[in-house]
Amino acid sequence: KLFSPQSLALSVQGKRAPQFLRTARRQEKSCWKRSGYVQERTRWHLGTGSERRPPSIHRIKASSLKLRFCTNETQATREKFVKKLQGLGFDISVDEVTAPAPAACRVLKERSLRPHLLVHDDVVPEFAEIDKANPNCVVIGDAADNFSYANLNEAFRVLIGLENPVLISLGRGRYYKETDGLKLDVGAYMKALEYACDIQAEVVGKPAKMFFESALAELGVQPQQAIMIGDDIVNDVGGAQQCGMRALQVRTGKYRPSDENHPQVKPDAYVNNLAEAVELLLQELRE
Amino acid sequence: KLFSPQSLALSVQGKRAPQFLRTARRQEKSCWKRSGYVQERTRWHLGTGSERRPPSIHRIKASSLKLRFCTNETQATREKFVKKLQGLGFDISVDEVTAPAPAACRVLKERSLRPHLLVHDDVVPEFAEIDKANPNCVVIGDAADNFSYANLNEAFRVLIGLENPVLISLGRGRYYKETDGLKLDVGAYMKALEYACDIQAEVVGKPAKMFFESALAELGVQPQQAIMIGDDIVNDVGGAQQCGMRALQVRTGKYRPSDENHPQVKPDAYVNNLAEAVELLLQELRE
Known part of the structure; x- marks a missing residue:
């Protein structure tokens, strides 16, 4: 037996789903009808034919495996994010999701930090219970249109006014794609503030160790009992392995053939898509 | 003789002048009347008593020394910048100024680069004669309010669409002070684009070697025949020395006592202010 997992962490991302669907509906409607999304993006695996529930997720939930969805989404609360995925046919609930904002909240509470927020309006409610008066740190997320010159200067x-400036970043992504083109992600603005203040940000999203430790705590398992499945060689595979988990890379989505020669990160195995990963793991459970 | 210079490069900066004057007029009027600006900021040295012309500049111009003003100002054309300084009593003309935008234009022409500009509206006219159609590089300056999320994404x-992305930056400053507070400078946004595209910008402002080479070419002298006088240990002193010039640091303006223990840069001499520097050099000429 290669893996013998008790649990499974699955990479999901919010930003791309609507874009993929819109593109699919517009440009690939016939292809989509013929085959579902399966061959296109495993992450938005909606099954074949008329079945609208992701069969892979369904099969995991029907097994003895514990499941956790891991996302770097910071443009929405988990509630909104989950609603969007549910609308796409995913069997997912809020308490199954590990996301950067709640991880940041834990850090803030533990260290009595009061954040100035430079985040997307839609993620602000995640920080509702955090004291934000007289800030002694900055939390930066993918703020999108909130990344104005005035807001950057304010953060x-x-x-720069703090004796020990603390910058907590909800991710370190470079950019992402939306229907109207490529957009700079939180990592770029994190670098701007790091340079201006001559500091290093603390990243709480993937690939930070802290993020995967949260997911493991929520699953209630040890790292060696968990497997990460994702398409991002650095954020998913590298991050999970750094934390002692094993990790499969799916050859879909962000995957590029050049990933297989990555100088630092080597997945424990490759699979062509999520369905194949699930088949592999369930077979091991049966043996 | 310590220096025996034939020429002199003098650091000037546009951003601070109006702020300094406003502050001076408001808060230090009596002190200002008593002593002029001399003891406050050598760079805005306006003479003592009723004399409104900077005596140091005047004395240099009356000597055999060639003079060049070196600025990292990228929020205005040289014309506007010079008008502002003239209004403050400086004896200065456009063809005495070395600035990043004209340096960038030379680079663009030499390498047949067509820039997409992410700069302040007021500096755009400096690029009037440059072909900007179908851009194959990006030029970034201190764009201030033009640093919007939309404009950053566009740049x-x-x-990211270029096979060999070229990013030319008019400076690498971290931040600066204006009357309404600290503002992020071009360096921070340069870092954001560098990270997002995984590239290194080419900096044409101080402390880049290219910048000082331009100033020397315009003076028509060799590096060892020129002296830089400035208050910025890295951008003025370090940059000039890297280029083979000698450099004096004035103990005014940006100068901080900790500069005297800088791990990399050591000025050829310290002077308390510009008047002292000029006195020192003119004395050497007389000897």
């Missing part, structure tokens, strides 16, 4: 002034 | 898309 910068908070940091 | 990013130009870069």
Whole structure:
């Protein structure tokens, strides 16, 4: 037996789903009808034919495997994110999701930090219970249109005015794709503030160790009992392995053939898609 | 004789002048009247008593020394910048100024580069004669309010769409002070684009070697015949020395006592202010 997992962490991302669907509906309607999304993006695996529930997720939930969805989504609360995925046919609930904002909240509470928020309006409610008066740190997320010159300057002034500036970043992504083109992600703005203040941000999203430790705590298992399945060689596979988990890379989505020669990260195995990964793991459970 | 210079490069900066004057007029009027600006900021040295012309500049111009003003100002054309300084009593003309935008134009022409501009509206006229159609590089300056999320994304898309992305930056400053507070400078946004595209920008402002080479070419002298006088240990002193010039640091303006223990840069001498520097050099000429 290669893996013998008790649990499974699955990479999911919110940003691409609507874009993929819109593109699919517009440009690939016939292809989509013929085959579902399966061959296109495993992550938005909606099954074949008329079945609208992702069969892979369904099969995992019907097994003895514990399941956790891991996302770097920071443009929405988990509630909104989950609603979107449910609308796409996913069998998913809020308490199954590990996301950067709640991880940041734990850090803030533990260290009595009061954040100035530079985040998307839609993720602000995640910080509802956090004291934000008289800030002694900055939390930066994928703020999108909130990344104005004025807002960046405001966050910068908070940091530069602190004796020990603390910058907590909800991710380190470079950019992502939306229907109207490529957009800079939180990592780029994190770098701007790091440079201006001569500091290093603390990243709480994937691939940070802290993120995977949260997921494991929520699953209630040890790292060696968990397997990460994702398409991102650095954020999913590298991050999970750093934490002692094993990790499969799916050859879909963000996957590029060049990933197989990555200088630092080597997955424990490759699979062509999520369905294949699930088949492999369930077979091991049966043996 | 310590220096025996034939020429002199003098650091000037546009951003601070109006702020300094406003502050001076408001808060230090009596002190200002008593002593002029001399003891406050050598760079805005306006003479003592009723004399409104900077005596240090005047004395240099009356000597055999060639003079060049070196600025990292990228929020205005040289014309506007010079008008502002003239209004403050400086004896200065456009063809005495070395600035990043004209340096960038020379690079663009030499390498047949067509820029997408992410700069301040007021500096755009410096690029009037440059072909900007179908851009194959990005030029970034201190764009201030033009640093919107939309504009950053646009510049990013130009870069990421190029086979060999070229990013030319008019400076690498971290931040600066204006009357309404600290503002992020071009360096922070340069870092954001560098990270997003996984590239290194080419900096044409101080402390880049290219910048000082331009100033020397315009003076028509060899590096060892020129002296830089400035208050910025890295951008003025370090940059000039890297280029083979000698450099004096004035103990005014940006100068901090900790500069005297800088791990990399050591000025050829310290002077308390510009008047002292000029006195020192003119004395050597007389000897």
